[in-house]
Amino acid sequence: MSTDWTPTLWSECFEEMLDEELDSSDQWAFHFNYGLTEALTKEERRRGWRVYNHCAYGRFQCGGCSKTWRSARVVLMFRYRLRDTTARGTVLMRPYGQACKRCREEFELPGFSQNEVEEALLGLFGKIKKNCYDEDEEEEEEEEEEEDEEEEEEEEEEEEEEEEEEEEDGSEKVSRRPHEKALCEACRLGNCCQE
Numbered sequence: 001m002s003t004d005w006t007p008t009l010w011s012e013c014f015e016e017m018l019d020e021e022l023d024s025s026d027q028w029a030f031h032f033n034y035g036l037t038e039a040l041t042k043e044e045r046r047r048g049w050r051v052y053n054h055c056a057y058g059r060f061q062c063g064g065c066s067k068t069w070r071s072a073r074v075v076l077m078f079r080y081r082l083r084d085t086t087a088r089g090t091v092l093m094r095p096y097g098q099a100c101k102r103c104r105e106e107f108e109l110p111g112f113s114q115n116e117v118e119e120a121l122l123g124l125f126g127k128i129k130k131n132c133y134d135e136d137e138e139e140e141e142e143e144e145e146e147e148d149e150e151e152e153e154e155e156e157e158e159e160e161e162e163e164e165e166e167e168e169d170g171s172e173k174v175s176r177r178p179h180e181k182a183l184c185e186a187c188r189l190g191n192c193c194q195e
């Protein structure tokens with residue numbers, strides 16, 4: 001998993017998954033907006049904008065001291081809308097950063113594995129299908145429920161261990177610690193994953 005924020009990984013994955021996930025000839029565009037806010041204005045709502053937040057597992061590196069860390073609570077915010085009149089859809093994405101525990105300066109942007117990117121985009125496409133195309137979110141609901149239960153149990157066990165620090169060379173985990181709100185940009189803006 002890379003510690004680098006890689007926008008192209010996201011836009012390429014989005015393009016690839018678009019055909020598979022959406023059974024539609026509508027044109028969808030994917031953009032980044034690093035100043036995106038969560039709250040939609042009335043006007044934006046009227047124009048069809050919706051918000052989807054995803055909580056992902058990402059990795060960071062401090063630009064100052066090169067320390068690396070991982071977090072299971074990296075928030076990705078998406079805004080999306082489909083304009084029926086033009087058959088054009090738009091997705092805007094904002095990744096939230098985390099600050100280095102030592103330096104406590106800038107928020108570093110997260111790096112992700114391809115799997116994490118696909119999982120986040122699957123969630124997004126699920127919402128788009130449901131809210132823009134009136135499709136049910138998933139057909140295999142029964143199977144999913146079982147899986148969800150198992151996952152929840154695992155998550156509970158790990159609840160107190162959401163962040164991991166690594167040795168300087170990035171090889172060994174030295175400790176696990178709870179999510180640090182003061183170092184999380186999403187927490188600061190009141191938009192972190194729900195507990």
Ligand SMILES: [Zn+2]
Nearest residue numbers: 062065100103
């Ligand atoms: Zn640092």
Ligand SMILES: [Zn+2]
Nearest residue numbers: 184186187192
């Ligand atoms: Zn947070």
